[in-house]
Amino acid sequence: MSEIIRTNNISKNYGSFTALRDMNITIKKGDIYGLVGNNGAGKTTFLRILTGQSQPTSGTFELFGKSGEKELQRARRRTGAIIEQPCFYPKLTVGKNLEYYRIQRGIPGKDSVDRALEAVNILEAKNKKFSDLSLGMKQRVGLALAMMGEPELLILDEPINGLDPSGIIEIRNLILKLNKENNVTIIISSHILSELSNIATSYGFLNKGVLVEQLTAKELEDKCTSYIEVKVDNTKKLCAVIEEKLGYKNYKVLPGNVIHLFEGIKEPEKVSKLAVENGMALKEITQKMIKLEDYYMSLVGGNDNE
Numbered sequence: 139m140s141e142i143i144r145t146n147n148i149s150k151n152y153g154s155f156t157a158l159r160d161m162n163i164t165i166k167k168g169d170i171y172g173l174v175g176n177n178g179a180g181k182t183t184f185l186r187i188l189t190g191q192s193q194p195t196s197g198t199f200e201l202f203g204k205s206g207e208k209e210l211q212r213a214r215r216r217t218g219a220i221i222e223q224p225c226f227y228p229k230l231t232v233g234k235n236l237e238y239y240r241i242q243r244g245i246p247g248k249d250s251v252d253r254a255l256e257a258v259n260i261l262e263a264k265n266k267k268f269s270d271l272s273l274g275m276k277q278r279v280g281l282a283l284a285m286m287g288e289p290e291l292l293i294l295d296e297p298i299n300g301l302d303p304s305g306i307i308e309i310r311n312l313i314l315k316l317n318k319e320n321n322v323t324i325i326i327s328s329h330i331l332s333e334l335s336n337i338a339t340s341y342g343f344l345n346k347g348v349l350v351e352q353l354t355a356k357e358l359e360d361k362c363t364s365y366i367e368v369k370v371d372n373t374k375k376l377c378a379v380i381e382e383k384l385g386y387k388n389y390k391v392l393p394g395n396v397i398h399l400f401e402g403i404k405e406p407e408k409v410s411k412l413a414v415e416n417g418m419a420l421k422e423i424t425q426k427m428i429k430l431e432d433y434y435m436s437l438v439g440g441n442d443n444e
């Protein structure tokens with residue numbers, strides 16, 4: 139079974155306010171799915187529905203191919219989540235804190251705590267007092283808690299929020315490790331696309347409760363590929379010449395004597411040389427890049443809350 143999550147037109151209203159509208163998301167086994175959206179876009183609302191902390195107003199979903207409340211409850215045992223920061227007792231050790239949750243949640247096996255700490259590379263912190271840990275380490279203890287019971291799916295709501303750059307790298311590497319070595323499928327939300335851009339294999343862009351686009355990392359990369367923009371007096375002639383001399387076929391001719399060239403992006407001088415040698419008037423040649431964040435902003439626009 140390759141689909142871990144499939145939602146069918148999930149909507150959530152709070153009174154007359156629609157926080158999620160007809161959300162259709164598919165997450166495949168092995169994915170690191172980046173759920174990206176501004177503050178208030180509906181990320182937490184969606185993740186809370188997945189974990190059963192909230193019910194959709196309408197729509198259904200499947201977890202591990204299971205739907206219906208009873209089946210979902212069972213499927214949720216295969217899931218770990220950090221939605222809000224879990225509460226840990228500051229004066230207790232990391233190990234004691236996790237042991238408390240292990241018993242509370244009925245997770246069998248005393249070694250579950252050690253295995254969870256090992257999974258997030260902090261077994262050595264087991265006997266440290268929680269209050270003595272750095273923010274990055276505290277974040278990892280939260281991850282260890284989510285990993286207890288060895289889930290196949292991790293649901294992480296903004297786990298990178300508030301971390302400094304080295305903390306961000308640590309958590310990213312950890313997420314990659316859990317995905318690769320522990321075969322955990324991960325859904326992770328963020329309001330900053332670039333935080334996820336090195337790890338996510340798929341993305342969903344959420345804007346004001348609507349999933350505006352869902353695409354793979356490769357598709358996103360392709361959409362953001364840079365190109366060369368050439369303005370020339372005779373586009374037809376230049377296209378014929380670059381096809382013949384450079385073998386480029388991947389280009390687009392636009393109105394206003396403009397060509398967008400998606401090959402040879404690093405060597406614009408080859409094109410300008412050919413244009414000049416073949417008697418064309420080259421008006422302009424520029425390398426263009428679409429930045430990930432710009433692409434994202436074109437989809438979701440500015441942040442209403444800022």
Ligand SMILES: Nc1ncnc2c1ncn2[C@@H]1O[C@H](COP(=O)(O)OP(=O)(O)OP(=O)(O)O)[C@@H](O)[C@H]1O
Nearest residue numbers: 152155157175176177178179180181182183184329
């Ligand atoms: N219990 C609630 N009652 C009423 N409105 C709510 C409730 N929970 C969330 N909302 C509203 O629903 C919208 C979506 O909130 P949500 O927390 O899901 O967004 P988010 O994308 O997770 O944003 P953030 O990054 O700020 O947490 C917001 O406008 C929020 O104010």
